[in-house]
Amino acid sequence: MTYIFVMDKPLLDQAALQDFNRLVSARRSVRSFEPGQPIPKEALKKIADAGRWAPSGANSQPWEICVVEESQRVRDVASLMANQADRLNEHCKGFPHVHKKHWVHDSVALMVVFVDARWADTYPTAFEPELDATEYQENRWNILLVSVGAAIQNIQLATTAAGLSSAWLSGGGEPQTAQDLRELLGFPSTHTPYGIVPIGWPRRRAESRWRRPIEEVIHWNEATTDNLRSREDIDHYIEKERRHSIYKDAQSRDRHLSETTPVDGEIDLVDDGS
Ligand SMILES: Cc1cc2nc3c(=O)[nH]c(=O)nc-3n(C[C@H](O)[C@H](O)[C@H](O)COP(=O)(O)O)c2cc1C
CATH class of the missing domain: 3.40.109.10 (NADH Oxidase)
Incomplete structure (x- = not known):
């Protein structure tokens, strides 16, 4: 870790932050x-x-x-x-x-x-x-x-x-x-x-995996209640989205969710590998 100083004041290392975020999102x-x-x-x-x-x-x-x-x-x-x-x-x-x-x-x-x-x-x-x-x-x-x-x-x-x-x-x-x-x-x-x-x-x-948009996740200084997820959102996730969100890449998740709704209770046998 190197720290950059300008006039004795530490400076944000934007490049290092970007590299780190790249690593984190590659995991x-x-x-x-x-x-x-x-x-x-x-x-x-x-x-x-x-x-x-x-x-x-x-x-x-x-x-x-x-x-x-x-x-x-x-x-x-x-x-x-x-x-x-x-x-x-x-x-x-x-x-x-x-x-x-x-x-x-x-x-x-x-x-x-x-x-x-x-x-x-x-x-x-x-x-x-x-x-x-x-x-x-x-x-x-x-x-x-x-x-x-x-x-x-x-x-x-x-x-x-x-x-x-x-x-x-x-x-x-x-x-x-x-x-x-x-x-x-x-x-x-x-x-x-x-x-x-x-x-x-x-x-x-x-592959990239689905993440909630950053605007939805961040709450600057206070909660913005319209961005908080509700009980209904949780139930919907369990019922409709979870099966597509864990193992599939973000694009195929979106594709599957925009297609016809699966029969309730039907489980995808998913394999994210081959
Ligand atoms: C606490 C925790 C438990 C998890 N347990 C399992 C697990 O038992 N089996 C599995 O295949 N993935 C498991 N995962 C991985 C998640 O499904 C995965 O992190 C999530 O779908 C997001 O995908 P990503 O890690 O590729 O970004 C777990 C992740 C966490 C943080």
């Missing part, structure tokens, strides 16, 4: 990898190191980053995640899924971010148990999860910077999969794998 959850050459351990270590530098509540760093790179181990984790996806498909109505489960098998490595939730005890706790329950307890959980998200995000950004692609899988947090992963990777019951980042070589250029 995609890609669910298809080109089987390729291994990634040197040193590079994997640097990617994990980006996770290590994430901010965390009370600097608690509640994560352990398990880098899975031995090919048999990668296959074992991939099989576990395929089982998780099958269960999700069976149990969760209306959630689109990637039906070609083999794509995780093409990962060159996976980073499994285990979290020791006991570290939430290091966040603000009131003397009075009643006050703690109403005011602080839930927020300790928020702080923990948000911290972990920052670490996973850093890992994904580092993979993008290295010209690799990655995805973000949260199914490891489901009790059955969490237990399976603990047993496979040797972690105790105090630790839960809240994020799994399969890493691989891009099969093709990552």
Whole structure:
């Protein structure tokens, strides 16, 4: 990081900001990898190191980053995640899924971010148990999860910077999969794998994915209520848009949404890969 000073005053580094935004928007959850050459351990270590530098509540760093790179181990984790996806498909109505489960098998490595939730005890706790329950307890959980998200995000950004692609899988947090992963990777019951980042070589250029317009997301200095989304918007998203918004690129999402409305309850079996 270099700082530019003019007359002893720091100056905005517009070029660096633009480069950073380019990197951030190039990050995609890609669910298809080109089987390729291994990634040197040193590079994997640097990617994990980006996770290590994430901010965390009370600097608690509640994560352990398990880098899975031995090919048999990668296959074992991939099989576990395929089982998780099958269960999700069976149990969760209306959630689109990637039906070609083999794509995780093409990962060159996976980073499994285990979290020791006991570290939430290091966040603000009131003397009075009643006050703690109403005011602080839930927020300790928020702080923990948000911290972990920052670490996973850093890992994904580092993979993008290295010209690799990655995805973000949260199914490891489901009790059955969490237990399976603990047993496979040797972690105790105090630790839960809240994020799994399969890493691989891009099969093709990552497509753009739909984002809400910046004018809708930004609220300068105060809420502009006509820009806040309503309960109806959420229900509409679940019912009509979600299936097109997770795995498809922005253009095909728009195309699908402008076409005839799918039969209610109908689920796309989507595969954003090949
Ligand atoms: C907390 C979190 C959990 C996610 N869980 C999954 C998951 O289990 N499986 C999956 O395929 N993608 C998962 N994703 C990826 C999102 O679907 C993806 O980020 C979103 O559709 C936007 O696409 P993009 O990452 O390509 O920009 C998750 C992302 C986040 C932040």
